[in-house]
Amino acid sequence: MKDDTTIRERVPNIFRKMKRLGYYWRLFPAVFWLGAFLILPLSVMFIFSFWTMVNFVPTPTWTLQNYLDIFVRAEGLYVKLLFKSLGMSAAVTLGSIALAYPAAYYISMRGGKYKYVLLPLCITPFMVSWVVLIFGWRMVIGYTGLVNTLLMNVGLISEPVRFWGNWMAVIFVLIVSWAPWLVLPIFVSLEKIDRTLLEAGEDLGATPLENFRKITLPLSMPGLLIATFFVSIPTFGEFVAPALAGGASGAMIGSAIESAFKRMHDWSFGSAMSFLLVIIALITSLVLIRKAGLKTLMESL
Amino acid sequence: MKIDVELKNVTKRFGDVVAVDDLSLWIGKGEFFSLLGPSGCGKTTTLRMISGFEKPTEGEVYIGGELMTDVPPFKRPTNLVFQNLALFPHLNVYDNISFGLKIKKLPKDEIQKRVKEMLSLVRLSGYEKRKIKQLSGGEQQRIAIVRALVNEPTVLLLDEPLGPLDLKLREEMVVELKRIQREVGTTFIYVTHDQGEALTMSDRIAVMKGGKALQIGTPMEIYEGPKSGFIADFIGRSNLFEGSYADGVVEVDGLGRIIVETEPQVSRKGSVLVCTKPEKISIGRTLKGLDNVFDGGVKETYYQGSVTTYRVLLQNDSLITVVVPSSGEKDILGSGEKVKVGWNREDAKLII
Numbered sequence: 131m132k133d134d135t136t137i138r139e140r141v142p143n144i145f146r147k148m149k150r151l152g153y154y155w156r157l158f159p160a161v162f163w164l165g166a167f168l169i170l171p172l173s174v175m176f177i178f179s180f181w182t183m184v185n186f187v188p189t190p191t192w193t194l195q196n197y198l199d200i201f202v203r204a205e206g207l208y209v210k211l212l213f214k215s216l217g218m219s220a221a222v223t224l225g226s227i228a229l230a231y232p233a234a235y236y237i238s239m240r241g242g243k244y245k246y247v248l249l250p251l252c253i254t255p256f257m258v259s260w261v262v263l264i265f266g267w268r269m270v271i272g273y274t275g276l277v278n279t280l281l282m283n284v285g286l287i288s289e290p291v292r293f294w295g296n297w298m299a300v301i302f303v304l305i306v307s308w309a310p311w312l313v314l315p316i317f318v319s320l321e322k323i324d325r326t327l328l329e330a331g332e333d334l335g336a337t338p339l340e341n342f343r344k345i346t347l348p349l350s351m352p353g354l355l356i357a358t359f360f361v362s363i364p365t366f367g368e369f370v371a372p373a374l375a376g377g378a379s380g381a382m383i384g385s386a387i388e389s390a391f392k393r394m395h396d397w398s399f400g401s402a403m404s405f406l407l408v409i410i411a412l413i414t415s416l417v418l419i420r421k422a423g424l425k426t427l428m429e430s431l
Numbered sequence: 432m433k434i435d436v437e438l439k440n441v442t443k444r445f446g447d448v449v450a451v452d453d454l455s456l457w458i459g460k461g462e463f464f465s466l467l468g469p470s471g472c473g474k475t476t477t478l479r480m481i482s483g484f485e486k487p488t489e490g491e492v493y494i495g496g497e498l499m500t501d502v503p504p505f506k507r508p509t510n511l512v513f514q515n516l517a518l519f520p521h522l523n524v525y526d527n528i529s530f531g532l533k534i535k536k537l538p539k540d541e542i543q544k545r546v547k548e549m550l551s552l553v554r555l556s557g558y559e560k561r562k563i564k565q566l567s568g569g570e571q572q573r574i575a576i577v578r579a580l581v582n583e584p585t586v587l588l589l590d591e592p593l594g595p596l597d598l599k600l601r602e603e604m605v606v607e608l609k610r611i612q613r614e615v616g617t618t619f620i621y622v623t624h625d626q627g628e629a630l631t632m633s634d635r636i637a638v639m640k641g642g643k644a645l646q647i648g649t650p651m652e653i654y655e656g657p658k659s660g661f662i663a664d665f666i667g668r669s670n671l672f673e674g675s676y677a678d679g680v681v682e683v684d685g686l687g688r689i690i691v692e693t694e695p696q697v698s699r700k701g702s703v704l705v706c707t708k709p710e711k712i713s714i715g716r717t718l719k720g721l722d723n724v725f726d727g728g729v730k731e732t733y734y735q736g737s738v739t740t741y742r743v744l745l746q747n748d749s750l751i752t753v754v755v756p757s758s759g760e761k762d763i764l765g766s767g768e769k770v771k772v773g774w775n776r777e778d779a780k781l782i783i
Contacts (some may be wrong), residue, residue, distance in 0.1 A: 329484060330517035332504045334531035334582065344530070348521050 134417055160288070172408065179401035186395040196402035208386060208403065215383040216410075218301055219366040224303035226285050230312035234353075235346075238320035252313040260307065264374045266296055267303050295377030303375050312357040319353025320346070355422040363411045383407065432459040434496070435586055435618045436481060441490030443476050443642075450476040452642035454490075458586070458620060458635075463612050465621045465629040468579075468639035469665070474622045475590055477639070481620065482511045482588050495585045510579035511588040515595075516571055518563045524550075524574055525559035531582040549577035552611060569600045576611065586618045593628065605631050626666045630654065638662050654708075656780055663706040663782060670712070670751040672705040676781065681705050685747030690722045691779045704782040709754040711778035714741055714770055721773035727751075729768045739763065743772055 140401030182191040200208045217227065237248045270276045271293040278290040293299060324344060331341040376385070383403065390400035436458040443451040451473040458464045466474040480492055481486040483504035499507055510531070519527050525546055532542045550556050553573035563571065571679045572592060579587055589608075593601045609632045612619050622631050629636050630650040637644040637654060646658045657663035660671055674683035679693040681703060689705050718724050730750065731742040734757065741753045741764065751771060757763075764770055 167549070324515070325519065326513050326515055326517040327519060329504070330511075330513055330519070331530070333482060333484075333509075333511045335505050335534045336530075337505060340534060345519065 140315055151222065172405075175401045175404055177399050179405050181398050183396055183398050188397050196398045200406060201263050202401055203399075208383070211381065211383045211386050212406075213366075214297075215366055218304075218382060219362050219368075221301050222304040222308060223358050223362045224367045225301065226308035226312055226361055227316075227354060229305060229309035230316055230357065233309075233355075234313045234316035234320055238317050249313070249317060254308045255307070255310050260370065261374070263307055264303050264371065264373070267306070268375065271299070271302075294375060295380070297376060297380045299375040300368075300371045300382070301378040303312075303371050304368065308361045308365070311360060315356040315360070316350060316353040319350040319356075321347045352422055354419050359415065359418050363414060366411065366414075432462075434458070435460045435462070435494065437479075437493040437622065438477070439491045439493070441477070441480060441487045441492065443473075443480060444488045449642050451480070451487075454642065454644055456637055456644055456647060458618060461618055462565060463609070463619045463621065463632055463634045465623060465633040465636045466639055467623055467626060467629040467636050467665075469624055471482045472639040473642035474624075474639050476642075476717070478511070478588050478590055478620065478622045481586070482509050482704070484511075508585040509588055510582050510584040510586075511590060512575050512579050512592045514590045514592065516575040516592065518570075518571060518575055518578070520563055524555075524561045524563070524566070527563065527574060528578045528581050530578065535582075545581050548580045549646065552580075553577050553607070556585065568596055569604060572604060573607070576608070580611070580615060580617065584617065586620060589619060589621045591623055593625075608632060613755050630666070638665065638686065640758065647665050657706060657782065660704050660706075660782060663704075668752050670707045670709065671782075672707075672749070674705065675701055676703040677777075681779075681781070683747065686725060686745055686749070689779055690738070690776045691781050692777050706780045706782055707751075707774055707778055709740070709752040712751070712753045712772050712774050714753045714755060714764065714772050716764075716768075716770060718771040718773045722776040723779065724771055724773035727770055727772055729764050729766050729770055732764060732766055734763065741770075743770065745772075 172428075178188050180192050180194070181188045182193050182195070183189070184191075200212070202245050213315050233252065237245055237252075241248050258266075268275065272278070273292065273294055274291050275294070277293065278287070280289045282290065327345055327349070331345050332338075336344060367384045367387075368382055369388045372380045372382045372385045376382075384407075387400050387403045387407070390396045390403060394400075434457045438454055438456050440590060441451055441454045442449065454473070454477060466477055468474050476485055478489050481494070483499070483502060483506075487500060490500075495508060519530065522530070527541045528546045528549055528683075531546060537545075545557065547556070550558055553576065553711050555573060558566075558570070558574075563574070566574065575592065576587075576589075593604050596604060605628055608619075608621075612632075621629070621632065633650055635647060636653055637647045639645065640661060646653055646662050648656075653662065657669070658665060660669075663669035663671060672681065672683045672686070672689060674681040674689065676691075679691060681689045681691055683689060683705075691705060713721060719757055725745055727743040727745045729741055730744045733740040737757060738754050739757045741755070743751050743753055745751060751772065
């Protein structure tokens, strides 16, 4: 009799397990997508980063030398590039938020019926290719560009100033191209703020400035975290802007990775640097997600 | 009585719409004053002009004897409890309540002391660290009230703060609000469309319609002596009869004569309204000793526990409502029964 009951209990269990497997199959498209487009190339890169280059060909002789090389090769040039990239990424993030926040604030708080006319206007810069945009700026602030010509004609300077071709130019073009993007997430988080909260603040004696500092800014934090997420990670690995606007002082870790693959043909070293970049991006993401909560981040998107 | 708030000929227009129309009223120190009316009557706009969120198109607002018409909200000695409460979601209970005090840069121990007092006033001691989301509706309500009260305003303004609560909680909060007001002694201006709340809590009520105050008085004055058919109907139910008045008697077409209390100031003859409250009417198979008695037939009977409500059809085809304390089963009158309804002359109020 006892055996009977156990068997009876077991049968539905098996069914339940099969059913649960069925549920897992629903994840298949997502897993396939990630696998094909992200995990696969990253895995190849991960493996290559532990191989040795022999006559410009990655060979399965396992080593940690590639990772060590990042810190020792060329008298620490690569570590310096790494830290410089972190700093530039932070500067670009701060700069583009500083540009985007007032715009988003204006559209959300003062836009009135023009809100949804002004908002799409922010996105129009993306109708122009990124490369075209950079060269456009070069014509404005380049060595023989508009600004220099004007300043010389006015007589403020006797010879052109080097605005272009250095790390500041890289930061500048990255800020002006990211800023319009950031208006969107910041706008969304500002729109979500219940306006009676601002009235409540005012009623409790807060001046408009105090209201902003104590209510609007903290409540728009999810938007700012999204903005940080958007900008800091791609900027950290940026290589187009350094190549086109940076010159010698504007090189970033992305430039080093590009040259490791393209010029030095050192795929293993390039892979090691790339993988380090991925890990840093991952850590940044995790910190941001912990800080904001995944749900708020996704909602703001 | 010292006057805390005074509105002088205040008008507010939004474009072509007149929200408040030449309104004048005063509110005494320590009074619980209600602005009562249906939605769109201008009561909230009036409140927002006192708090400073709206500027009158015409007229003047005085608070504590000072002209406040052009003073922004953050400089006014008023605090508002918002309809949706507007508690700061990113701050905990302590930071919400202390918001105004921190802006005034009070010393920290003073702030802590006052927040503690306020929390014990609303019986939520120990709630300092709670998040707003963790509070129940009634708790949020009380935090919103003390967040305003802690600033010791000359006037506390309440914009239908009990709206979102369920009935039982509302009834509790009505008692709670009145107790808080008695304890702190601050002037309260309370906006509501609920006549029950207004009658229970207020010292005086202004009944508003179309941007005007139709009648201002104590709950009893307004309930017992409404000055218009609208007020009679809005404040509790009323039975209204239209007729022509002469010498203490109103002649109602198809019904007969209603004897009313003669007031010396009533000299006008002609069309008037007679208002009789449902609970002042007696009903029975036989009735004796009343000034006005009429025949009728019970149309509907609603047994409601403590009271029973009858709808009675009179001879002039008008339906009146009668509310009597519930009696035993054998005394309940069924629909279709022939009955007599009656009331004394002092319960028949004239509305001219």
